[in-house]
Amino acid sequence: MPETRIQSRNRAAILDAGLEVFSRYGFRGATLDQIAGEAGLSKPNLLYYFQSKEAIHRALLLQLMDAWLEPLRDIDPAGEPLDEMLDYVRRKLALSRDYPRESRLFANEILSGAPHIDDTLASTLRDLVDGAAALIADWVAEGRLAQVDPHHTIMSVWALTQHYADFDVQVRAVLDTDDPLRGAEAHLTKLFDRLLRPGA
CATH class of the missing domain: 1.10.10.60 (Homeodomain-like)
Structure with missing residues (x-):
């Protein structure tokens, strides 16, 4: 019903x-x-x-995982590799800007050892990341991206974008600003362009 x-x-x-x-x-x-x-x-x-509290928490985490992984699913195998990867960086940064509470919820779960979603991490997440990494490896082999480790490249995107949400208080204090993401997109785009551009 x-x-x-x-x-x-x-x-x-x-x-x-x-x-x-x-x-x-x-x-x-x-x-x-x-x-x-x-x-x-x-x-x-x-x-x-x-x-239970656990039921609410798991429902939130599964809902979040689906949204959080959408940018990775959206990488287009038929697209221009560098453009697709830079778009991925920008989409991940937008999630940190628009959904900071969700990012911190996920970070807290991971820091606790992922007791409520360890099964999802070892299945859904790993399968999706392996698929994206295989695509990046193909682009590297074709000379369309620089020689990078595909899995670590994905994790570097996570680290450099989600930091703005998960460590928001620290970022605001260090930058002394109410807008910790000001300039972040331009900086990360330039950083990953230099990392991933063939021949760089």
């Missing part, structure tokens, strides 16, 4: 509240009472939709 509009709204409110609470306090520090309060619902009402 499909959800009613109110049920859909409440479920979305719980997930948004969970995202806020988990990204602020981490999984261990978050409580169902905090999430219910943030969502504007009673705890029994929250438990009607999700049976």
